[in-house]
Amino acid sequence: MLKNFKFVVGAALVAASQLAAADTAEVKISNLSLSVSGGGWWYYLPTGVDWVPVSAGTSVGLSNPSFADSAAVWHGQAASSSVVDGASMATASLTAKTPNTNLDGVSALAKVDVSGGQAGWSFAKVIDNQILVANGATITVSMKVDSLLAAGAMSQGNAYIELCSTDFTTDTCLPANYTEAVVFGDTAYSGPSMLTASWTNPSTTANTWAKIHIGLTASAESVAAVPEPSSMAMLLAGLAGVGIYRRRKG
Known part of the structure; x- marks a missing residue:
């Protein structure tokens, strides 16, 4: 018996x-680099100035019940955020190769793992900042995609680089200066392991401001299954x- x-x-x-169904999303990048070529061969990336908002950070959240955490830093500095609810969690982190305010060597992670009807999101903002580019010069940003996965129908992950012209009021962002890696629930990522985007100062006589957006996003929702x-x-x-x-x- x-x-x-x-x-x-x-x-x-x-x-x-x-x-109950469990969903997971994870995005991880490393070996970030920012280089310049041609024209005047230089760029200026503002940091620690009061006329530019803090340019990087992490933020995460769970929604049922609600938990949230965030951190703000200058680009090239380390940051982390994390929330936990039972078996569910959301975490984001930024690490730097050395303590500095350059982009070279930065790595980042955004991850969500939820179950039991919980939903969550994670965002690692690597940089959102102005950059002054020398006349006729080209800036190039590249990063390695170490992990990009989504498990469960309600999951997705994304890593992106976007370079835009700006007048400090309006950003003009063109598809030619944008690249991303993205995956949606229960599909495997089959794209390139390296992401690269470039922007060229259209003026050969004047230094010109541009805008850099680099980030990772992950989200997942666990739906109670019948x-x-x-x-x-x-x-x-x-x-x-x-x-x-x-x-x-x-």
Whole structure:
């Protein structure tokens, strides 16, 4: 009888485990670099100045119930944010090769892992800042995609680089100066392992401001799944078996 009791409990647990779906999204990049070529051969990336908002940071959140965490830093500096609710979590981080305010060597992570009806998001803002580019020069940003995955129908991950012309009021962002790696629920990423985007100062006589946007996003939502009829029958049978065994023991 004890063997049968173990069997029906095991059957009940297997069926119960199918009552909720878990979703995961993860984006990870490394080896970030910013270089310049041609024209005047230089750029200026403002940092620590009061006329430019802090340019990087991390932010994460869970929604049911609600938890949130965030951190703001200058580009090239380390930051991290994390929230946990039972088995669900969302985390984001920025690390630098050396403590500096350059982009070279920066790595970043955005990850969400949720279950039991929880939903979450994670954002690692590598940089959102103005950059002054010498006349006729070209700036190039590249980074390595170390991990990009989404598991579960309600999950997605994205890494992107966007370079835009700007007048400090309006950014003009063209598809030619944008690149991304993206994946949606239960599909494998098959794109390039390196992302690269460039922007060329259209003026050969004047230094010109541009805008850099680099970031990672991950989101996932775990939806309580309706069990298949066979799974529900197994759960009910298992629980009934437990009840019968307890009555006989009584």
